[in-house]
Amino acid sequence: MPINFHIPKHHEIYPVKGVKIGIASAGIKTEGKKDITVFYFSEHTTVAGVFTTNRFCAAPVQICKQRLASHAAIRALLINTGNANAGTGEQGIQDALATSAVLANTLHLNENQVLPFSTGVILEPLPTDKIKKAIPDAVMHFAENEWFNAAYSIMTTDTVPKIASRQLIIDDKTVTITGISKGAGMIRPNMATMLGFIATDAHIAQPLLEKMTTAIANQSFNRITVDGDTSTNDSFIIAATGQSGVNVEEGTKTFDVIQAALTDIARELAQKIIRDAEGATKFITITVEQAKNSDEALKVAYAIAHSPLVKTAFFASDPNLGRILAAIGYAGIADLDTQTLSLYLGDVLVASNGGRHPTYQEEQGQAVMKEEEITVRVVLYRGEVTETVYTCDFSYDYVRINADYRT
Amino acid sequence: MPINFHIPKHHEIYPVKGVKIGIASAGIKTEGKKDITVFYFSEHTTVAGVFTTNRFCAAPVQICKQRLASHAAIRALLINTGNANAGTGEQGIQDALATSAVLANTLHLNENQVLPFSTGVILEPLPTDKIKKAIPDAVMHFAENEWFNAAYSIMTTDTVPKIASRQLIIDDKTVTITGISKGAGMIRPNMATMLGFIATDAHIAQPLLEKMTTAIANQSFNRITVDGDTSTNDSFIIAATGQSGVNVEEGTKTFDVIQAALTDIARELAQKIIRDAEGATKFITITVEQAKNSDEALKVAYAIAHSPLVKTAFFASDPNLGRILAAIGYAGIADLDTQTLSLYLGDVLVASNGGRHPTYQEEQGQAVMKEEEITVRVVLYRGEVTETVYTCDFSYDYVRINADYRT
Numbered sequence: 001m002p003i004n005f006h007i008p009k010h011h012e013i014y015p016v017k018g019v020k021i022g023i024a025s026a027g028i029k030t031e032g033k034k035d036i037t038v039f040y041f042s043e044h045t046t047v048a049g050v051f052t053t054n055r056f057c058a059a060p061v062q063i064c065k066q067r068l069a070s071h072a073a074i075r076a077l078l079i080n081t082g083n084a085n086a087g088t089g090e091q092g093i094q095d096a097l098a099t100s101a102v103l104a105n106t107l108h109l110n111e112n113q114v115l116p117f118s119t120g121v122i123l124e125p126l127p128t129d130k131i132k133k134a135i136p137d138a139v140m141h142f143a144e145n146e147w148f149n150a151a152y153s154i155m156t157t158d159t160v161p162k163i164a165s166r167q168l169i170i171d172d173k174t175v176t177i178t179g180i181s182k183g184a185g186m187i188r189p190n191m192a193t194m195l196g197f198i199a200t201d202a203h204i205a206q207p208l209l210e211k212m213t214t215a216i217a218n219q220s221f222n223r224i225t226v227d228g229d230t231s232t233n234d235s236f237i238i239a240a241t242g243q244s245g246v247n248v249e250e251g252t253k254t255f256d257v258i259q260a261a262l263t264d265i266a267r268e269l270a271q272k273i274i275r276d277a278e279g280a281t282k283f284i285t286i287t288v289e290q291a292k293n294s295d296e297a298l299k300v301a302y303a304i305a306h307s308p309l310v311k312t313a314f315f316a317s318d319p320n321l322g323r324i325l326a327a328i329g330y331a332g333i334a335d336l337d338t339q340t341l342s343l344y345l346g347d348v349l350v351a352s353n354g355g356r357h358p359t360y361q362e363e364q365g366q367a368v369m370k371e372e373e374i375t376v377r378v379v380l381y382r383g384e385v386t387e388t389v390y391t392c393d394f395s396y397d398y399v400r401i402n403a404d405y406r407t
Numbered sequence: 408m409p410i411n412f413h414i415p416k417h418h419e420i421y422p423v424k425g426v427k428i429g430i431a432s433a434g435i436k437t438e439g440k441k442d443i444t445v446f447y448f449s450e451h452t453t454v455a456g457v458f459t460t461n462r463f464c465a466a467p468v469q470i471c472k473q474r475l476a477s478h479a480a481i482r483a484l485l486i487n488t489g490n491a492n493a494g495t496g497e498q499g500i501q502d503a504l505a506t507s508a509v510l511a512n513t514l515h516l517n518e519n520q521v522l523p524f525s526t527g528v529i530l531e532p533l534p535t536d537k538i539k540k541a542i543p544d545a546v547m548h549f550a551e552n553e554w555f556n557a558a559y560s561i562m563t564t565d566t567v568p569k570i571a572s573r574q575l576i577i578d579d580k581t582v583t584i585t586g587i588s589k590g591a592g593m594i595r596p597n598m599a600t601m602l603g604f605i606a607t608d609a610h611i612a613q614p615l616l617e618k619m620t621t622a623i624a625n626q627s628f629n630r631i632t633v634d635g636d637t638s639t640n641d642s643f644i645i646a647a648t649g650q651s652g653v654n655v656e657e658g659t660k661t662f663d664v665i666q667a668a669l670t671d672i673a674r675e676l677a678q679k680i681i682r683d684a685e686g687a688t689k690f691i692t693i694t695v696e697q698a699k700n701s702d703e704a705l706k707v708a709y710a711i712a713h714s715p716l717v718k719t720a721f722f723a724s725d726p727n728l729g730r731i732l733a734a735i736g737y738a739g740i741a742d743l744d745t746q747t748l749s750l751y752l753g754d755v756l757v758a759s760n761g762g763r764h765p766t767y768q769e770e771q772g773q774a775v776m777k778e779e780e781i782t783v784r785v786v787l788y789r790g791e792v793t794e795t796v797y798t799c800d801f802s803y804d805y806v807r808i809n810a811d812y813r814t
Contacts (some may be wrong), residue, residue: 122729123763327528329639344594351494
């Protein structure tokens with residue numbers, strides 16, 4: 001059961017001017033399931049992306065990176081589920097090139113104007129013939145209000161579609177931001193992959209969009225973790241069509257507003273992945289405050305987020321301070337002074353001066369741990385940087401799902 | 408059920424000349440359970456140790472480090488179970504000083520000639536009165552053949568005692584090495600702690616023993632992992648009494664033989680911890696070969712060993728290559744060429760050139776994964792360094808045990 005999961009109503013999802021979406025069924029894994037999604041952007045759209053750091057990155061990821069680096073004017077995205085085209089070597093590259101070339105030809109684009117994305121089983125060759133056949137069908141069904149269907153179409157083992165949308169009025173013009181995501185973070189490197197796609201009809205110049213996309217990823221998709229396993233296919237894309245007539249330039253109020261709204265949407269889509277993570281019963285926010293720098297804040301946050309002992313304690317609603325303190329202690333900050341930091345569960349100060357806080361009562365921690373949404377806050381008193389990471393607990397179902405996955 | 412766990416017969420455990428052991432019951436956690444163990448070494452014994460790197464290291468660990476660094480002539484170890492004296496701040500230090508002072512007085516030693524060790528619940532004050540009262544009883548029962556009872560006495564949630572012993576004939580003299588360990592690695596930071604104690608009656612000068620202890624730890628206790636959680640109390644000690652009359656000097660054949668035998672005993676005691684790990688059903692050896700350096704070999708080995716996805720696949724006997732390859736990919740080697748490495752399950756070459764090996768059949772991998780002892784071998788083709796790490800799988804029981812632990 002997803003945790004506090006909000007599926008918006010259809011009328012709450014706004015189409016983005018300049019974005020057409022087409023869906024089709026190629027029968028890659030399951031006959032009849034929609035498994036091909038095509039995004040088609042109007043001319044002058046800018047596109048930026050952030051991708052997995054896994055050295056075994058999938059063929060489509062390699063092509064995306066290369067095409068974005070070459071400053072090709074990206075006009076379309078081709079997404080398939082059912083097969084990740086990962087661990088497929090040189091043939092995988094050829095297959096991704098071949099399928100995206102078919103879409104390029106169909107839309108009268110150059111081949112390098114299409115970005116390919118794949119998610120599904122790895123180590124299996126991409127069924128290119130099936131995909132090539134389905135592309136014309138997807139293109140034939142291009143429409144602006146297909147976001148909901150796209151959210152369903154990119155699902156693999158997701159139990160709910162992940163979609164978010166917002167409209168802003170800027171200088172009497174309406175700017176729309178809509179996005180979809182899929183995956184359970186790095187939890188499913190077989191049926192693999194976190195994918196996130198956001199489009200806006202604001203105009204954002206290419207260099208600025210690239211900068212914004214990286215910053216936004218670092219507040220959203222790069223701050224979620226289920227089990228620390230980084231997939232081979234993780235991709236996050238923002239496309240800006242410019243069709244609203246609103247121009248975003250750095251240092252303006254419009255920039256601040258759009259950046260904040262894009263970050264909100266990205267964070268919501270990223271959090272939805274955690275809320276639907278395999279076996280998850282708790283949504284956990286870990287905030288590390290007053291760190292010297294982002295790196296050490298994230299080390300502490302991820303040490304807590306990845307500790308199987310902490311995660312099983314969350315599952316058991318057990319305010320097991322020892323496990324959290326031990327995780328902070330081994331996070332890898334060589335000069336950490338454990339005598340000065342503070343640890344909060346929710347609003348309760350549970351540990352200070354290297355041990356249990358004098359006034360802390362276990363029932364207070366217990367009350368926080370019983371909630372479905374739990375915030376862990378560590379104050380390091382070393383500097384001014386704050387970082388936040390989102391994760392979930394570790395349940396019997398996590399083991400069941402991942403042990404049974406292929407059997 | 409421990410995996411292929413060998414408990415030696417009593418006559419297979421040899422006392423070490425110059426080592427007396429006394430056991431007593433202080434009733435720290437359970438009335439009547441033996442929870443105090445005292446080691447008493449003959450004069451001129453050398454002692455070296457390796458300790459947890461956790462910044463939240465327990466009070467006794469801090470005192471051990473300080474006393475060893477001060478070159479005090481260590482003559483006794485005081486070990487208690489039931490309370491880890493961790494997360495106890497300044498009071499914890501005072502408590503460890505006070506209890507070890509009682510042992511020092513009883514044995515007519517200086518206070519700094521005693522090393523204290525604690526394992527058990529954390530964040531609770533050490534019950535010093537109980538321990539002080541039990542010390543005379545332990546000393547009164549000093550005997551040379553108490554190793555087996557010591558192995559039982561230091562157990563916390565261990566299901567079996569961990570003990571190993573060996574005798575070597577060197578220049579017609581008999582050298583004995585005997586050791587005990589406890590814990591399930593870093594898996595129990597509450598009932599905490601990996602402890603390992605080895606004694607030999609060889610003579611090893613202090614500086615050489617320190618060097619050897621570090622090297623041996625890096626082939627044994629520092630190469631086991633259950634869940635990556637580093638405890639606050641982990642300690643490993645080697646004591647050399649010299650009573651056999653055999654002198655160990657670097658660069659000699661005797662050195663090689665003793666170093667190898669000590670390493671064997673330490674590795675056996677370390678592996679026993681994994682074989683008895685919570686919920687473990689498989690014993691897994693991960694070897695990374697032809698790495699540029701030890702650091703990158705260990706990064707790859709631990710990425711595989713810590714991946715919950717890989718560990719659940721082992722539990723399911725599922726030869727899920729994708730998960731292992733993905734873990735290698737995110738291990739953090741920036742210039743890793745995934746196209747050239749090889750992956751073996753047992754003797755079966757399963758992946759090469761960035762994907763599944765052409766001749767590999769899933770049944771071959773399946774056959775390996777069904778065994779209780781599994782070897783994963785990664786060949787990086789980057790250099791000449793090999794590292795080996797020991798771990799276990801991730802089962803329903805792991806979650807059950809760690810979620811139920813305090814409730």
